[in-house]
Amino acid sequence: MTRSNPRVLSTLERAGGFASAQEIYRLMQREGESIGLTTVYRALQSLVNDKIVDVLRREDGEAIYRLCGEAHHHHLVCKGCGDTVEIEGGAIEKWAKMMAEEHGFREVGHTAEIFGLCAKC
Amino acid sequence: MTRSNPRVLSTLERAGGFASAQEIYRLMQREGESIGLTTVYRALQSLVNDKIVDVLRREDGEAIYRLCGEAHHHHLVCKGCGDTVEIEGGAIEKWAKMMAEEHGFREVGHTAEIFGLCAKC
DNA sequence: ACCACAAATGAAAATGATTTTCATTTCCAT
DNA sequence: ATGGAAATGAAAATCATTTTCATTTGTGGT
Ligand SMILES: [Zn+2]
Ligand SMILES: [Zn+2]
Ligand SMILES: [Zn+2]
Ligand SMILES: [Zn+2]
Numbered sequence: 001m002t003r004s005n006p007r008v009l010s011t012l013e014r015a016g017g018f019a020s021a022q023e024i025y026r027l028m029q030r031e032g033e034s035i036g037l038t039t040v041y042r043a044l045q046s047l048v049n050d051k052i053v054d055v056l057r058r059e060d061g062e063a064i065y066r067l068c069g070e071a072h073h074h075h076l077v078c079k080g081c082g083d084t085v086e087i088e089g090g091a092i093e094k095w096a097k098m099m100a101e102e103h104g105f106r107e108v109g110h111t112a113e114i115f116g117l118c119a120k121c
Numbered sequence: 122m123t124r125s126n127p128r129v130l131s132t133l134e135r136a137g138g139f140a141s142a143q144e145i146y147r148l149m150q151r152e153g154e155s156i157g158l159t160t161v162y163r164a165l166q167s168l169v170n171d172k173i174v175d176v177l178r179r180e181d182g183e184a185i186y187r188l189c190g191e192a193h194h195h196h197l198v199c200k201g202c203g204d205t206v207e208i209e210g211g212a213i214e215k216w217a218k219m220m221a222e223e224h225g226f227r228e229v230g231h232t233a234e235i236f237g238l239c240a241k242c
Numbered sequence: 243a244c245c246a247c248a249a250a251t252g253a254a255a256a257t258g259a260t261t262t263t264c265a266t267t268t269c270c271a272t
Numbered sequence: 273a274t275g276g277a278a279a280t281g282a283a284a285a286t287c288a289t290t291t292t293c294a295t296t297t298g299t300g301g302t
Pocket of ligand 1: 068069074
């Protein structure tokens with residue numbers, strides 16, 4: 001993946017670092033960029049693979065993509081405005097490791113998100 | 122909603138308290154119960170409204186429903202065989218509350234799942 | 243038992259996001 | 273330039289979920 005990735009990424013940045021594939025596609029169209037929906041999906045997948053963006057789900061199940069920091073981290077998301085704070089999760093890491101050990105699981109990963117209403121909302 | 126709700130609920134229980142609408146529908150079919158897919162969806166919505174079941178999202182975006190039991194808890198899921206262990210998450214609760222306070226969020230909820238390979242797999 | 247009338251049901255069609263197919267175009271190395 | 277590999281995108285396929293609407297079922301009053 002090469003030519004489209006940076007265009008999609010820059011659109012995601014311009015969108016506030018938080019958008020669905022369809023939204024990115026529509027935004028690019030509106031701005032006169034020539035790109036196919038399929039390519040947007042593929043670029044996003046590739047960016048997720050490279051851990052440049054993060055994917056999670058809206059309440060209705062639609063996937064939304066967002067720019068993300070390097071290190072492993074978790075999110076505090078506002079249900080009102082979508083604002084996201086990246087938070088450190090040392091407590092979670094320890095908890096996951098301990099629980100996995102306790103039940104004989106290996107190669108464990110975990111997901112953890114906190115959501116609520118921010119001060120503004 | 123009346124006749125279908127208990128049937129769907131009991132099927133969800135039998136499924137281990139953790140299944141998607143489609144899975145519940147297929148399970149009921151296999152067991153010879155006569156019910157429509159639409160009705161399964163409606164029953165689940167109603168059960169969610171009544172806070173009898175909980176809804177969350179699989180990684181692929183499909184909605185899964187689970188009995189909203191007694192105590193709040195989290196899951197340790199095997200990527201190999203799907204076996205699920207319910208685990209206590211005191212550490213998570215504290216972490217979520219602390220992070221939310223620190224960033225001025227209110228009405229917070231959270232999700233947390235651990236996944237890996239169980240001893241058998 | 244009979245008759246409305248509202249609620250519940252479910253088959254089929256509609257919706258909407260995402261994936262797959264496949265023919266065409268773009269890149270690159272020789 | 274030339275051939276092959278990678279990228280692109282339009283159109284079709286997939287799949288969960290919702291909507292429509294005609295039919296069935298349950299309830300209460302007579
Ligand atoms: Zn992040
Ligand atoms: Zn907010
Ligand atoms: Zn297993
Ligand atoms: Zn559980």
